[in-house]
Amino acid sequence: MPFDRIIGQEKAVAVLRNALRNGRLAHAYLFIGPEGVGKRLTALTLFKAMNCQSPPEPGDCCEKCPSCIKVNSSNHADLIILEPEGETIKIDQIRGMQKRLRFRPMEGGRRACILDSADCLNDAASNALLKILEEPPQETHLFLITSRPHKLLPTILSRCQWVKFRPLSPGQIAQILQTDQSLEDEKAHFYASLAGGSAGQAVALSDRVDFQKRLDWLRFFSSLPQKSAEEIFETCERLAKEEEEVGDLLDLWKIWVRDLVVFKVQGEGAKEGLINHDLLPDLGKDAANISFDRLEGIFGSISSIQRSLSFNVNKQLALETLMLEIKKESSMGRR
Numbered sequence: 001m002p003f004d005r006i007i008g009q010e011k012a013v014a015v016l017r018n019a020l021r022n023g024r025l026a027h028a029y030l031f032i033g034p035e036g037v038g039k040r041l042t043a044l045t046l047f048k049a050m051n052c053q054s055p056p057e058p059g060d061c062c063e064k065c066p067s068c069i070k071v072n073s074s075n076h077a078d079l080i081i082l083e084p085e086g087e088t089i090k091i092d093q094i095r096g097m098q099k100r101l102r103f104r105p106m107e108g109g110r111r112a113c114i115l116d117s118a119d120c121l122n123d124a125a126s127n128a129l130l131k132i133l134e135e136p137p138q139e140t141h142l143f144l145i146t147s148r149p150h151k152l153l154p155t156i157l158s159r160c161q162w163v164k165f166r167p168l169s170p171g172q173i174a175q176i177l178q179t180d181q182s183l184e185d186e187k188a189h190f191y192a193s194l195a196g197g198s199a200g201q202a203v204a205l206s207d208r209v210d211f212q213k214r215l216d217w218l219r220f221f222s223s224l225p226q227k228s229a230e231e232i233f234e235t236c237e238r239l240a241k242e243e244e245e246v247g248d249l250l251d252l253w254k255i256w257v258r259d260l261v262v263f264k265v266q267g268e269g270a271k272e273g274l275i276n277h278d279l280l281p282d283l284g285k286d287a288a289n290i291s292f293d294r295l296e297g298i299f300g301s302i303s304s305i306q307r308s309l310s311f312n313v314n315k316q317l318a319l320e321t322l323m324l325e326i327k328k329e330s331s332m333g334r335r
C-alpha cells in the first residue's frame, strides 16, 4: 500500500487518513518537521488517495488508475506544486495559483496545492496566500510544508491545521536508502548515521560523498601528524573552494573522532556502536596512538570551526588552523 512506503510517520499518516475516511480533511494543513522525512511524499500520497478511482480500501490509493498514474508522472491537472524559485516563493507564483483556483477542479475530483518550503514565501507572497486561506476555494486542500515554521506569518500559522513529522531513526533511514536507492546494507547504514534524522540528507550525502572519498578523507586525518605544513596548506587551499565539501569533511572527521572515543572505551567489542564499523582495524590503529584528552580537544576544535564557518570566516585560514591543531594534538600521542 502506498501509505506503507512512508516510513516512520505512522502518527501523522493515521491522523490524515482518518480525516480522509471521515470526510473531515481540513482546507489547509501545515506539515512541520525536519527536511527529508516524508512530508511531501505524504501530501502527494494523500492527494492520490483523495482522487483514486479504485481505492483498494477507503482512504488509500491503487497506483494503477488514470488519476494515480497522472500524479506519479507529475501530470495531474488539479495538483499544483509551488517551491522556491531561487531563494523565495514569489507573489507571481501565488497569483498563478490563485488564477487556477478560480475554476472548479478540472478532473472533477479534489484539488491540492502543495507549497514546499513554505517558509520561503516572501512578504508579498505571504499576504496573497493569506487571502486564499481566508476564503478557501471549494474542493481544494492546501499543504504548507516547512522545517522552519517560525519563519511563517502568525496569521498563516493560525489558519492551518498542524501535523507534526518526526526525525527518522538511522535504522528507518537505512531502510529507505536500501529500498529506494538500492544501497548495500553497509553503505545505507553509514549514510543513515551521518544524516541527522533526514532521509533527504542521507540521499544527498550518498550522492556527494562516495566511499572512496570518505576513505581518502579519513586516511588524511590519520596521517596528519606526518604531513608537512606545505601539504596541509595545499589541501586547505583546494578544499576551501568547495563549501559543501568542507562541511562533509568536518562531519566525517567528527564522527571518526567520536568512533575513536567509543573504540577506546569498548575496544573490539564496540563494533555495534561504531558508525565506521567497516573500518575497525584503522580505528584500532588510530585509537592506540591518541589519548582521550587529545580526542576531546580535537572534537572541540572541529565543533568550533563548524560554528565559525556559519559566520563567513575565512574558510582556508580556519581549516589550516584546525589541521595544524589536529597535527599537534595527534603528534603528542598517548601522553
Ligand SMILES: [Zn+2]
Binding pocket: 051, 052, 053, 054, 055, 061, 062, 063, 064, 065, 066, 067, 068, 069
Ligand atoms: Zn488509483
